[in-house]
Amino acid sequence: MQAGHEIEALVIGxxxxxxxxxxxxxxxxxxxxxxxxxxxxxxxxxxAGKSGLNLTRAQPFGPFLAAYGSAEAALRPMLAEFTPETVQAWAEGLGQTTFTGSTGRVFPTAMKASPLLRSWLARLDAMGLERHTRWRWTGWDGEETRFETPDGTLALRPRVTVLALGGASWARLGSDGEWTGHFAGQGIEVSPFRPANAGLCVDWSEHMAPQFGAPLKGVAFRAGGLVSRGEAVISARGLEGGGLYPLSPALREGAALVIDLAPDVSEEALTARLAKPRGKQSLSNHLRRALKLSPAARALLMECARPLPEDPGTLARTVKALELPHQGLRPMDEAISTAGGVAFAALDEGLMLTQRPGCFVAGEMIDWEAPTGGYLLTACFATGLWAGRHAARYLSSRGRTP
Incomplete structure (x- = not known):
């Protein structure tokens, strides 16, 4: 293919x-x-599919949409067009049956991503997709879109382009965020990338070492105005897990992490339990029996609240609102996803860049974030479909290539 070659539609990513x-x-x-x-x-x-491909979340549309926080209004039409139900029907149309877990997470029966991807690529190939790998986008030169390829520098003149270059997490897999420099050179508004769905850095004392790798279950996490129920794992570097990830926006801004170690028991009930005479029991055994906390939760209580208050009411309040000192989120490249990207203000309603007519963006390039649990993939699918359909309309409105 020669430099400046004209093509109808180009998708990058x-x-x-x-x-x-x-x-x-x-x-x-x-x-x-x-x-x-x-x-x-x-x-x-x-x-993402190595531990079970979580395609979407089966829940009413209102709560589903609320998971996207400040981007809820902007994403609403796209998610309404490609709902969790649509995701399941799409996967099954590719021969991949799905099932819904107890928490509403939807998975392909095969659990892996590879069968779904193979089937999808086979269908796209049958539809006539021309695909090339090892083509790195190096930006625009006027109306040309340039790449570095195994055969050297290449320039294309697409009639329409969809950019889906990802965010800035897991750079080794392709999302390195380097495209932001090209956008800045065009004066396109891009919000700085920040880690999302990331583990939390905690400087543990040596007493926590026996708990490394232990799950923290049956607790509630709170940071800022955000609350999450779910599991986390205590690691040598801190805490990580799906129960913690929804709090990333608040933790990223420096909010304190507060843990309710007994979310299903009222403070009054805990106080009554702790007020019972312990007799000859050690304090450790008394706490184990009265609070019914897991070893990991008891270790966390001792780590953050020693010496424990003697007053039953004060101790109950501590159990219900244990503040865990932390040093912020893990580095961005260790995050599952990122916040930041192309501002919605730089896009029209079809996700086309207002400064580059005919050029659309999709996926994690755009400034939205969501917790894990199916929300991330659904929005990537939905924005890709939306951008692709609007790109097709843009082409059709200008006539077909002879």
Whole structure:
């Protein structure tokens, strides 16, 4: 392919958002070239599926939408068009049956991402997708879109482009955020990237070492105005896990982490239990029997509240609101996802860049965030589909290439 070669539709990025955009364009009858910087497509998608691919969350649309926080209004039309129910139907249309777990998380029956990705790519290939790997986007030069490829520098002139280059977490899988420099050079508003769905750094004392790797279950986490019920794992570096991740926005801003070690028991009931005479029991045994806390929770209580207050009411309040000192979130490249990216103010309602007509963006490039549990993937699918459909409409409104 020669420099300056004209093509109909270009999709840059081979993750879920890019593939969905390509799917939408192909379905509309357009010729699509997909370029991916890495040696294969869907690398982060495959990594996410290693522990069970959580496709979406089965819950009423209102609570589902609320998980997107400040981006709720902007994402509403896209998520309304590609709902959790639509995600399940789409996966099953690719031959991958799904099931819903007890928490509402939806998984393919195979649990892995690879069968779904293979089936999806086979369908896209059958629709005529032209795909290239090891093509790294290096920005724009006027109307040309430039790449570094194994065969040297390449310039294309697409009639329409969808960029789905990801955020800035897990750079080894392709989301390195380097595209922000090209956007800045064009004066496009981009919010700085910040870690989301990340572990918390805690400087433990040596007494916590026996608990490293232990799960912290049956607790509630609170930071700022955010509350989450779920599990976390105590690690040598701090805390990590799905129960903690929804608090990332508040923890990122320096909010204190407060843990309710007994969320299903009232403070009054705890006080009454602790007020009972302990007889010859040691304080440790008295606490174990009265509070019914796991070893990990008891260790956390001792770590953060020694010496424990003698007054039953004061101790009950401590159990219900244990503040854990921390040093903030883990580095961005260790985060599952990122906040930040292209501001919605830089986009029209179809996710087209207002400063570059015919150029759309999708997925984690855009400034939104959501907790794990199916929300991330659903929004990547939904924004990719939305951008792809609007790119197709843009092409159709300007006539087809002869």
């Amino acid at each position: 081979g993750g879920p958002a890019g593939l969905m955009a390509a799917d939408a364009l192909l379905s509309a009858g357009h010729r699509v070239l997909l370029a991916e910087a890495k040696p294969s497509l869907g690398r982060k998608f495959l990594m």
